[in-house]
Each structure stands twice: as C-alpha cells, then as structure tokens.
Amino acid sequence: MSEPSGSNAMTGFSDARINADLLRSVFRTGKWWYVTVAVSGSVMLAAGAAFLYQAYTGIGIAGINRPVYWGFYITNFVFWIGISHAGTLISAILRVTGAQWRRPITRCAEAITVFALMIGALFPIIHLGRPWLFYWLMPYPNERGLWPNFRSPLAWDFFAINTYLTGSSIYLFLPLIPDLAMLRAKSTGVKRKIYSILSLGWRGTPRQWHRLERAVQIMAIIIIPVAVSVHTIVSWDFAMAIQPMWHSTIFGPYFVVGAIFSGIAALIVAMAILRKVFHLEAYLKPVHFNNLGLLLLTMSLLWFYFTFSEYLTGYYGNDPAEMRVFWSKVNGPYSPLFWAMIFCCFIIPVPILAFKKLRTITGTLVASIGIVIGMWLERFLIIVPTLAAPRLPYNWGHYSPRLVEILITVGTVAYFIFLYAVFTKLFPIVAVWEYKEGIRPGEESLTVRESEATAGVTAD
Amino acid sequence: MTDTKTASTPQWGMVIDLDLCTGCEACVVACHAENNIRIAGDEQAARGRSVNWIRVERYFEGEFPDVRVRFMPVLCQHCNEAPCEPVCPVFATYHTDEGLNAQVYNRCIGTRYCANNCPYSVRFFNFNDPVWPQPLQNAWNPEVSVRSKGIMEKCTFCIQRIRKAEIAADEENRPVREGDVVPACVQSCPTRAMSFGDMADPSSQVSRLARSERANRLMDDLGTKPKVVYLKGLREG
DSSP states (O other), X not given: OOXXXXXXXXXOOOHHHHHXXXXXXXXXXXXXXXXXXXXXXXXXXXHHHHHHHHHHHOGGGSSOOSSOXXXXXXXXXXXXXXXXXXXXXXXXXXXXXXXXXXXXXHHHHHHHHHHHHHHHTTHHHHTOSSGGGGGGGSOOOOTTOOOOOTTSHHHHHHXXXXXXXXXXXXXXXXXXXXXXXXXXXXOOHHHHHHHHHHTTTOOOOHHHHHHHHHHHHHHHHHHHHHHHHHHHHHHHHHXXXXXXXXXXTTHHHHHHHHHXXXXXXXXXXXXXXXXXXXXXXXXXXXXXXXHHHHHHHHHHHHHHHHHHHHHHHHHHHOOHHHHHHHHHHHSSTTHHHHHHHHIIIIITHHHHHHSTTTOSHHHXXXXXXXXXXXXHHHHHHHHHHHHHSOSSGGGOOOOOOOHHHHHHHHHHHHHHHHHHHHHHHHSOSSOHXXXXXXXXXXXXXXXXXXXXXXXXXHTO | OOOOOOTTOOOEEEEEETTTOOOOOHHHHHHHHHTTOOOOOHHHHHTTOOOOSEEEEEEEESOTTSOEEEEEEEEOOOOTTOTHHHHOTTXXXXXXXXXXXXXXXXXXXXXXXXXXXXXXXXXXXXXXXXXOOTTGGGGOOTTSOOOOTTOEEOOXXXXXXXXXXXXXXHHTTSOOOTTSOOOHHHHHOTTOOEEEEETTSTTSHHHHHHTSTTEEOTTGGGSOOOSEEEEOOOSOO
C-alpha cells in the first residue's frame, strides 16, 4: 500500500494509546451514559405506549384526515430513510475510492445507517390502519391465496428496505469482526463469551485478513446501488401517484440527493457529539469536518438545483392543480415552512460551508443541524400540501399533527439516541483496526494485529 | 376471481344529468341508509372524518346578487383505469370483470395509498370504530357489512343489489335485464337525474344517454376512464 494521502488525518499515537482511547467507551461507563440511556429509553417507551394506544383506539387519535391521509408518520419514514444514507454513501464511496481520511468515521456512519433504517422501517407499520396485519406485505403462502401486489410501490418499499437493512447490517458487521476479536481478548466473563461468538473465530491470520478485506470491498460496491435504489423507490411512493406535484420524473434522483444531503448532516452532528463525549478530539479532527463540510456544500448546491428545477418547471407548466399546491407552499399556508426549508438547507449552510474560515467544527455543526431540520421540512412539504389540495376544490383540507404523532416522532429520535448509546457501549465507535491500518499500512501491521487478536485466545 | 368475462358480462355504469340535479341530497341520505355508513358526529366531521360515499358538490357562478349554484353529485367513478388499484400492496382494491372497482374490506391493512391516489377524493377511511346514535343502529341493512376501524371504504355501486339481481336472474335462467339493478342513490333521486345500467349493452338507457352530446366524464384527461358519465348542465339558473 502506498503512503496514505490523507495521513494528516491520523495521529502518530502508539497502539496502546489508540486502544485505550478508542476502547474507553466500551470499558468505562460514565454517569452521563446512564442518564442518556435512561432519558432516551423512557421517551422511547412512552412513544411505544402511544403507538399501542393508537393501535387500540384507532388511528383517529392522530391528526391525519380526509384528504390529508399521510402526515407526520410518512414524513418521518422518508426522513429516516434519508438519514440512513449517511453510512453507505460516505463509508462505501470513500472505501471504494480509497480515501484515507475516512478511517475514523466509517463505523460511526455505518451505525447511523442501520439505526436510521430500523427506525424508518417502523413508520410504514406505525401509520397503518391495521398495523397488526403488516406482514400481509410479505410474499408467503397464505390462507388468503394472495401474493402481495407487485405493482404497488409500497410492495417495492418492503423489498427495498429489507434488502437495504440486511445489506447495511452485514456492511456494519464485517469491519467489526477484528475489533470484536480484540474486545474478546480484553474482556472477561459473559462479555468475553459474547464477543467470542460474535467474532466468528477471528485469529487475524493473513488469509482471514485477505478474505475480510475482499468481503468489505464487495459489500461496499454492492451497497451503493442498493442505497440509491432504496431512496429512489421511496420517492416513487409519490412519483408513481398522479397527484399534483408528486408525479415528477426527477423525484428519484431528487430524493437520493436529499437523502445523502441529510445523511451527511446527521453524520456531522453525530461526530461532533461523539468527539465531545468520548474525548476523540485526536481522532475526529477538523480535517474530517472540513472534508465532510465540502461534501455537504456540494450536496446543498445539488439539492437546491433539483428543488429549483422542480419548482420552476412546475411553475411554467402552469397546470391549475399543480399551481394550487405550488402557491400554497411558496406564498400560502405552508409558506413559513417552505421558506424555513430554503433557509435551513441552502441560505444558511452555503456561506458557512463555502468559506474556509467558517468551515470549522462549530460551523459545520451549525450548518448540519439546520440541514437536518430543513430536510425534515422538505419531506413534510412534499407530502402534505399536495394532499391538502386535491383536484376537486370541494375537498380541500388541512392538517395539523396531534399529540400522538408528535410523541411518536420525538420518541423515534430518542430511540435513535438510545440505540447509538448502547452501540458505543458494546463496540468501539471508531474502527480500531482500520484506523491503525491507516497509520501503519503493510505487512508489519498485519503481524501486530494478529498478535492482538490471538493474545486472549491462547490464554484460554 | 375466476375469469368469467364473456360478451354478456355487464359493464355497470351510471349517468348523472346535471341539468336535473337540484342538490336535494336525497341520494346522500339513501346511500347512508342502504350501506350502513357511519355517522361521524360534529367533532369528527370537523376534523375531516365524515364518510359520504356520494356527496353533492356545490359550485357558485357569478357575483352577488347574480349568483347561480351548480350541483354535482360525486361518487366513486369506478374508473376502468383506476389509479387506486395498482398502488394497493395487498389487492384490497381491484377491478372485477363487471367493471366494478371493488374494495375488499378484509384484505385492507389501511395504508391509505389508494385514497391519496384518487383524483376524485371519493375514498373514505375508517379512522375509528363506527358508532351510531340510537336508535339508528336498529336500521342497519343486514345485507351490507359494517366496517371496522383501520380500513378504506367507498361507493360499491350497491354491489349487494347487483348480486341480488344476478342471483334472481340466474334462478330464472335469464340474463340480468335493464332495470333489475337500481342503486339506492338512483332509486331515491326525485328528479330522476341519475340512471344506472349496463354500459356494454348499446340499447340500455345509460348507453344511450352516454352517447349524448352533453356527455362528459369527470377529469377524463387523466386517463382514468371513469364509468360515471355526467350530462353537462346547460340550463340557466
């Protein structure tokens, strides 16, 4: 391997120091970890209770109505699936292109993917009128004598999300194996047993390394088209419908761009928090925020380009049904949200991210928080105004969320924090071996890694 | 869903003469009584949960005091290219060989996608379990199921009446005749603005009316091929 091009992104620490720094979160539990888990866990349980209550009384307790049959739940669905694009696109693309600076951020990105997908996949179930029958979307021999309707974009969703969840879980797990072996060596008792099972007999032999690296490479390549197709299919939930401002040919790429955009923003927010709470200042460095900030800037410009094209062609088309929705967003009841979206996704982040002076950790964090909020608004603004203004004016309506929808929305954010907190407790959030490989590439590191992985095993 | 479509399979359709509609809403009431349609109540209705398989839309023309009101009864158009059908992931809504856009309540899991893709806004979701103020519960039609919460419902063209007529015709070993099937809305229209019958039979009343110069279909530029035909309102006032 050649000298890493982004070596300024790495530290010159010793192995022992790196192990101590990166495994600290696993072996030492602070007071704040318990507070985080307790608070987020409670909110999560409250949301779970709210869902059960909704299933019991009927979805009538939510704010959705005729004609706005989809509201917060589907907004959250699209939003979380979008966030899930952080992991794959950052980690897979950077791995495939061999970008060295990726090393400390891949795992934290891949974890976002899996957790955001787990949450996103809940919403199509939460929003059902009869959620206990969600498994009817599965193709299995059943007493109804029916397959799912393969023409329906919702059936495509089912397959796309399951493929993506399976793929990204494998993609998260594969690079974990060497670290799991290291944890096995360093832990005792039940923990040791669990890590031992999870590490799948990893010894760190050159053959195993060779296979692992190949497997990660293959998964990285596979997961990119899967990720792109998933958000395209999510966009087709709308684009395949004939409703005004939904039936658009650019929705596929528009949604994919929006997904990567919000995904990178979520990754920056997560990195900024991890850096602070786990004292990873020496690992997640300004250069990472700078590079991701540049990527975010590109996505912001791309997102604006798509939004502009979409609205301008709609405006020139001047179809009365489309224009009703158009004006309700640009200069109507939804205009405060619309302009907030433009501010959060474009006007605020672009100057911050464009100037090197502002593209600091704080700068990118501020831009990213704005983008995450703005992209949630974008999803809401795609779904609700269209439904609120159907073609026959007699049926125009409006939507405002109710307590249960707000609680479940907040609850899934808590669920995400909860999953992330538990993950950092069980696994190093920076890939230890991948990081070390970056500072000492080549054969020498292989032997180091092998001795580390087998250290505990021989003592058995 | 056996493939029994033959030349004699009727294609049910409706014609509504907008010149004759007075907006009395007798069709709405008849539909409620016939099809066990729930009563939403003030609070739920204000929240957009009222269910009316047929509704009379009012449109105003002109400025006060020279105002004219136009009425348009709107029900499920039983489109031949129904946008609601392909989007349902569980085949709860599908097309019968008699051209009906059918809704199978037991299959519905409540994604509400069909309603979102209906340009006519004629699909209604049961947000809650149904309640009827007493003694209206005693007036249920035993031939129509009561729909639980969490599922979609809409106009069926009074499928229970269609089936009844078909069974009667079958017993007498004859095809269904013109006038055998009369949906509740058609039956109750005091001005006979609505008519119902077999569009596949060129001699039926609906076929003849559908060939009128005044005939048009609601938003048929969307390619939905509706089977409800409106006769344009030409009369002044």
